[in-house]
Structure formats: C-alpha cells, structure tokens
Amino acid sequence: MARIAIVYHSGYGHTAKAAEHVRKGAAAIPGANVTLYKAEDLAAPDKGPWDELARADAIIFGAPTYMGSASGGMKVFMDAASKAWFTRAWANKIAAGFTVSGSLSGDKTVTLQQFATFAAQQGMIWVSNDQPSGYNATTTDFATAHNRAGHFLGLGVQALTDLPADQTPDRYELETAERFGKRVSEATLRWARTPAQAELA
Numbered sequence: 001m002a003r004i005a006i007v008y009h010s011g012y013g014h015t016a017k018a019a020e021h022v023r024k025g026a027a028a029i030p031g032a033n034v035t036l037y038k039a040e041d042l043a044a045p046d047k048g049p050w051d052e053l054a055r056a057d058a059i060i061f062g063a064p065t066y067m068g069s070a071s072g073g074m075k076v077f078m079d080a081a082s083k084a085w086f087t088r089a090w091a092n093k094i095a096a097g098f099t100v101s102g103s104l105s106g107d108k109t110v111t112l113q114q115f116a117t118f119a120a121q122q123g124m125i126w127v128s129n130d131q132p133s134g135y136n137a138t139t140t141d142f143a144t145a146h147n148r149a150g151h152f153l154g155l156g157v158q159a160l161t162d163l164p165a166d167q168t169p170d171r172y173e174l175e176t177a178e179r180f181g182k183r184v185s186e187a188t189l190r191w192a193r194t195p196a197q198a199e200l201a
C-alpha cells in the first residue's frame with residue numbers, strides 16, 4: 001500500500017479537472033491510496049492537513065501557469081511548506097508535478113522546473129513524465145496526440161482559455177494526465193517497498 005497526495009491550486013477549475021484525472025490514473029494501480037488536497041487549505045504552516053502530507057509516500061504538485069510560473073495560490077502553499085523543509089518531513093518521498101495553461105507552451109516548463117526545484121529542496125525523489133511526444137513528426141496527428149506539447153520534466157496540459165473546465169482540456173490531454181498518474185503510482189509503489197517486501201520481489 002502506498003499513500004499518494006496530490007496538492008493543487010486552481011483559479012478557474014481547469015487544473016482541478018487535470019488533478020482529478022491524475023488522481024484517477026494513480027488510483028487505478030492496485031495498492032495506491034490517492035487523496036486530493038487544495039493548496040488553499042494548506043496556506044499556513046500550522047493550519048491544515050500537514051500531518052497527512054507527512055505520512056504520504058508521494059506528493060504530486062499541481063498548479064496553473066500564471067504569468068510564466070506557478071499561480072500565487074500554489075506559491076503560498078510552497079512557502080508555507082518551508083516548515084516541512086526545516087524538519088525534513090518530506091525527505092525521500094516521491095515527488096512529481098503538473099501544470100495547466102492556455103497556450104500550447106505558455107512557459108509551462110518554468111512551472112515544472114519550479115516544482116522540481118521545490119521538491120529537491122525538500123529532499124524528495126522527482127519522477128518525470130515518460131510519455132513520448134505525441135506530435136513531433138508528419139506521421140503524428142495533433143488532434144489525437146498524447147503529451148502533445150512534449151513535456152518530460154512533468155505533465156503539461158493545455159486548457160483553451162475561452163472554454164469552461166467541462167469542455168477543456170480535451171480527452172487526449174486528460175488521458176495523458178491519467179497515464180502520468182499511473183506512472184507516479186507505480187514509481188511510488190516500487191520506492192515505498194519495505195525491505196522485507198523487496199527481498200520477496
């Protein structure tokens with residue numbers, strides 16, 4: 001059994017939708033127990049379910065990209081997590097990250113780099129996105145591509161800015177999110193193995 005926490009911020013619901021699909025994929029792996037947390041419920045170091053995060057085997061960070069980096073709501077949570085940094089509460093947990101933005105690129109890589117740096121500061125083990133670029137050759141189809149924009153540091157999802165969250169991101173972006181969740185679950189289950197389990201494997 002592995003406990004996986006997903007902490008996310010979403011201003012307008014698109015990242016919340018992506019988070020739900022990361023959760024769905026992660027929870028599809030037997031033995032994974034996955035819980036969603038809103039960043040705004042963890043905005044101060046002494047308030048909110050910090051003890052649950054301390055017990056998790058993995059924490060996945062998710063935020064929209066606003067003005068070229070993680071949204072302010074997510075950054076408030078990240079700054080509040082400095083208490084976990086002081087106590088090394090998250091050291092050696094699995095970490096991964098995802099972001100949603102309006103443009104195909106939209107500087108999402110900056111947000112993923114921000115999450116990877118944050119995880120490294122916390123002493124966590126970063127898990128990448130292993131899905132190949134779905135749209136990078138004449139033989140590939142943009143509309144049905146998974147990992148359409150080719151993000152590997154983490155999951156990058158496009159949500160068109162003039163559509164509500166029940167219409168965007170599209171099916172292929174959400175399937176990409178599910179596959180990413182599965183990968184993090186699988187990595188966590190391998191990493192979280194007790195020495196006794198590892199001997200039997």
Ligand SMILES: Cc1cc2nc3c(=O)[nH]c(=O)nc-3n(C[C@H](O)[C@H](O)[C@H](O)COP(=O)(O)O)c2cc1C
Pocket residue numbers: 009010011012013014015016063064065066067068069100101102103104105106107159160161
């Ligand atoms: C304040 C603000 C800044 C934004 N900055 C970017 C950006 O830098 N790059 C981009 O591609 N989209 C940008 N967008 C679009 C959002 O990333 C996009 O609408 C996203 O789906 C919002 O996610 P949410 O519904 O979870 O808040 C911005 C939107 C807002 C409101």
